[in-house]
Amino acid sequence: MTRLTLTRAWAATILFAAFAILPMIAQALGDSYLIVIATRILAYAIAALALDLILGYGGMVSFGHAAYLGIGAYAVAILGRAGITDLGAHMLAAIAVAAVFALITGAISLRTRGIYFIMITLAFAQMGYFFFVSLSAYGGDDGVTLNARSTVFGQPLLENNTALYYTALALLIGLYLLAVAITRSRFGRVLTGARENPLRMQAIGFSPFRYQLTAYVISGCMASIAGVMLANQASYVSPSYMDWHRSGELVVMVVFGGIGNLLGAVAGATIALLLEEWLALLTKHWPILFGLILVLVVLYSRDGLSGFFRRNRS
């Protein structure tokens, strides 16, 4: 192990340990809202992690990842109404639908590059948004309130906010380890190679398209799990999960935390959501401040935050 990966392992341990003792702190403070925010942070961290996998390592700027949040959330709502309440079933359904959606839209989007890719992923997410808006059986625009959260082995364990929190944390840690393993594997190296120089990768016998598409599908499936968690946390599902603003926020999280550094995505989700909560306390019109911070960060942060990309742009 090199020193860098060791440092990263330490950082990850500290960050996840901090998350693990948070419910106790919340209990000591008697602040039950803290755990609600923290669960949302964990769910968004899963989605940001998924996005970082393709954005940071694959160089694919997807501006439509909120679609997968929506797919996961609606998997809970639709199966729940059909009487299937098991968390495992919800996640499997979410992953299956997300995989199909990612495979089709990814195959089309990946035929293009750069600006086109950003716009097409955005457009496909919007298509999903309108699909659920017009699904009147599930409340259309207004969404639908869940009767109950997902069950585990037939038990309503997740009705307890702390149990839900730890479930989300376990999923995040598991997916983080999976993502680290993916980036270190041969597959991950080919993916990074395809970002750096697709032509050269092709010349040495790899087909970048296949690797990129596989990564895109994996990322979509991971993000759909975040949707399952979000739906359970809010006990409410609506098309607003797929709003393009939400896709934008996911990209912001990844960038805030530092691109191509999976732990950064977790940190970025934490920073972005806490910033939102804090600004919302200051003023009702907090998006002005958030937007301003965003513009200033992009304009003035040294190395443009994504200097990583610039250096690699041919």
Place this chain on the structure above:
Amino acid sequence: MTNLFLLQLLNGMQFGILLFLIAAGLTLVFGIMDFVNLAHGVVYMVGAYLVVTFTSLTGSYGLGLLLTLPATLLVGLVLELSVFRRLYERPHLDQVLATFGLVMIITEGVQVIWGAAPLSVPMPELLSGSVPLIGAMRYPVFRLVIIAAGLLTALGLYLVIGHTRIGMRLRAGASNRAMVAALGVDIGKLFTVIFAFGAMLAGFAGAMVAPVLTVDPGMGEQVLILAFVVIVIGGIGSVRGAFAGALLVGLVDTLGRSFGPILLRAVMEPAAAGQAGRVLAPMLVYILMAVILAVRPSGLFGAKT
């Protein structure tokens, strides 16, 4: 049935023309500056809000429209000089993020100034009538005016881009930016002009539809994403492509919404057809985009890659 079809055909054309006005500026900025601008939709929205204010100040929609044009041109100039010009050399990701920040600022800012409730502007007396179509059907004059204004703009753009000096520079800039700069054209100034002009076109579109639609803070976002679809279909950087793409999207969307359920009824039960039609209709333009991309990845009029 033919009457309804004609009516919806005109509605679709009007919607397409509107999309063209927005997409034209956007595609030039995309194609020539290689710049992703998510904030283009909010300029359209600002145009609509400005015409509401100017109309109530001057008491005349015509004057309000005349004031809105330079005002949105100014908005474009301010945005270009303060933010966008620092981003041209940046990666697309930075451009997306910064313009996303601007969308948040302007959308919320509009609500601070004008409130969150939808506004409307009264239809000018002179154009509030309707003209007879076939039989008893009538069509509002104002919508015809929108179509005419859009077509005139398209013609104007065609002439400017194809047959003037600045248009020549613009086309040259699109195909080889560095070469044009080396030949002594101030490419920075050219970018500023194109940008401000594109913003004015979007503002014009917003001002034109204000009497027909309600003016609300969400109006910019829907058209922005449809304008993206138009550009992707037409091919980035091609104004001709934007025109064809906009009409195609406008017609498919409008006709799909009204005739989709009717067509489905031929193969399904009426209730199921209605439901399926409502779900499928809003997705049609995106499916159209997917099909076109599958066949031609760089769009209908895009350069082959």
